[in-house]
Amino acid sequence: MQGRCLCGSVTFEVDLPVLSTVNCHCESCRRQCSAPMTTYVGVEDGQWRWTGARPRLFRSSPGVERSFCETCGSPMSFRSQTMSGVMHFYAAAMADPEAFPPALHVAHEEKLCWLNSDDGLPKRTGPEYL
Numbered sequence: 001m002q003g004r005c006l007c008g009s010v011t012f013e014v015d016l017p018v019l020s021t022v023n024c025h026c027e028s029c030r031r032q033c034s035a036p037m038t039t040y041v042g043v044e045d046g047q048w049r050w051t052g053a054r055p056r057l058f059r060s061s062p063g064v065e066r067s068f069c070e071t072c073g074s075p076m077s078f079r080s081q082t083m084s085g086v087m088h089f090y091a092a093a094m095a096d097p098e099a100f101p102p103a104l105h106v107a108h109e110e111k112l113c114w115l116n117s118d119d120g121l122p123k124r125t126g127p128e129y130l
Helices: 027-033
Strands: 002-004 011-014 020-024 038-044 048-050 056-061 064-068 075-080 086-090 104-106
Touching: 027 038, 027 056, 027 064, 027 075, 038 075
Parallel strands: 020 104
Antiparallel strands: 002 011, 011 048, 020 038, 038 086, 056 064, 064 075, 075 086
C-alpha cells in the first residue's frame, strides 16, 4: 500500500498486514492534524519505507516524533518510544484510506465533547493500544 502527502513530495510504502488502525483523540494528534481526532495505521518497522523525499521531524513531547512534508505541511506520521518498533502513519495519507477501518478509540478521555464517537468501537484511555 502506498501513501503520500498533499503535494506528492513525501511518499511511502507499507507492507500489509498492518498492526491496527486506531482513532486518536489526544490533544497532540488533534493539533498536528488540525482535526477533532485523527486515525492512524500502526506498522512495524521493517514493513514500511520512505520512497520519495524524507519528511521533516518535530519532537512534540518527550519520546514522541511527528513527521510532516516541509513543502505542503501535510502530517505524515508519528512515533512514540512507548510503542517502539512501530511507525504510525495517518490513514488519510494512504492511497486507499478506506482499506483501514479503525478498530479502537484511544485517548478517549481527551475527546472533544461535541464529537460523536458512538460507533460501537472499544474506547481506551491513554494513547497506547499495543
